[in-house]
Amino acid sequence: MNGRGFITISMHELERVKIIEAVVQHRLTIVLAAERLQLCERQVSRLVRRYEAAGPAGLVSARRGQPSNRELPVDLRARAMALVRERYADFGPTLACEKLAECHGVVLAKETVRRWMREAGLWIPRKQRPPKLHQPRNRRACLGETGADRRQ
Structure with missing residues (x-):
């Protein structure tokens, strides 16, 4: 919820609210709601209880706005990108990743380093680079072949 009492809801969650509301008003059974939502009956009854307790806000994902559980620490990213900027700015992501692990003990996936370098503007993917003019x-x-031979 934001400051004014509004909730942000996706289209999927809005459809879920409509179906659960129909179950609460006895216009739809839990079995049919479970089929439409592609959930088990037990999960639908849990959603009904959450809807009755908190209204539509109870059906909205509680993880919205929260960082991912798999997100790397911000200080690790800052340290790695500082090292890349300082020493490996002209390296590609794969070599930079290998050097970070080998020389500095910062072990990251090469795709993570690639994404961070792209976001920092240190590396441009090949397809996005301008073509080389020759x-x-x-x-x-x-x-x-001489000019005289061609005329004959």
């Missing part, structure tokens, strides 16, 4: 040059003359 100077065109004339073909070399081959044996037997």
Whole structure:
């Protein structure tokens, strides 16, 4: 909920609210609601209890706005990116990741380093790089090819 008492709800959760509300008003059975929501009957009855206790806000995900359980610590990211900026700014993500682990003991996945380098602007994926322009040059003359031979 925000300061004014409004709740942010996704379309999936809105559909869930409508179905659970129908169960509370006895317009729909728990069995049919479970089929429509693709949940078991026990889970639907738990949702009904949460709806009766807290209203529509009870059906909204409690994890919304919270950081992921798998998120790496902010200080680790800051330390790794400081080392990359200072020593390995011209390296690719894979080599930078190997050097961080080998020389500094900072063990990260190469895809994590790739994402962090891309977000920091230290690395641009190949597909997003501008194409390299090459100077065109004339073909070399081959044996037997001269200007006089072509005219005949």
